[in-house]
Amino acid sequence: MDKYNDLGQILKTIFHDLSTILIKNYLCCTSSAMRKPPVHKSFRHAFRGIYLMLRSERNFQLEMLAFLVNLLLIVVLKVTATEAAIIILTCFAVLSAEILNTAMERICDFCQPEYDERIRFIKDIAAGAVLILALGAVLVGTLIYTPYLLG
Numbered sequence: 001m002d003k004y005n006d007l008g009q010i011l012k013t014i015f016h017d018l019s020t021i022l023i024k025n026y027l028c029c030t031s032s033a034m035r036k037p038p039v040h041k042s043f044r045h046a047f048r049g050i051y052l053m054l055r056s057e058r059n060f061q062l063e064m065l066a067f068l069v070n071l072l073l074i075v076v077l078k079v080t081a082t083e084a085a086i087i088i089l090t091c092f093a094v095l096s097a098e099i100l101n102t103a104m105e106r107i108c109d110f111c112q113p114e115y116d117e118r119i120r121f122i123k124d125i126a127a128g129a130v131l132i133l134a135l136g137a138v139l140v141g142t143l144i145y146t147p148y149l150l151g
């Protein structure tokens with residue numbers, strides 16, 4: 001029982017520390033020097049980010065193509081709404097992970113332009129996270145589409 005109390009205390013401490021950091025960062029970033037842009041500008045920046053990904057990142061282009069193929073399969077195979085939602089959310093998860101991976105790689109390149117084994121490690125594990133999610137997406141697609149394709 002003590003093991004669970006210790007774990008609970010550790011988790012409580014971690015959540016407390018994280019909330020303190022988030023609150024301090026929020027208060028720091030809302031000063032007059034760092035005002036948030038209007039909502040329409042935030043959306044414009046977000047859509048620009050997606051456009052930049054489409055223009056410059058081959059993996060994102062392939063994943064976007066896979067998303068479009070999935071949309072076509074959803075319509076053609078007439079999958080249920082629940083299955084369609086699962087497929088679409090899975091595709092969005094892969095696309096989002098790719099965006100985060102690219103952002104992390106760019107930050108690493110900016111912070112350390114020279115080759116560094118530590119940066120390679122960071123980039124490799126970030127790419128591994130995207131790969132795991134993409135493999136999971138293939139598994140989800142296989143599980144959902146197989147009954148429709150086999151009749």
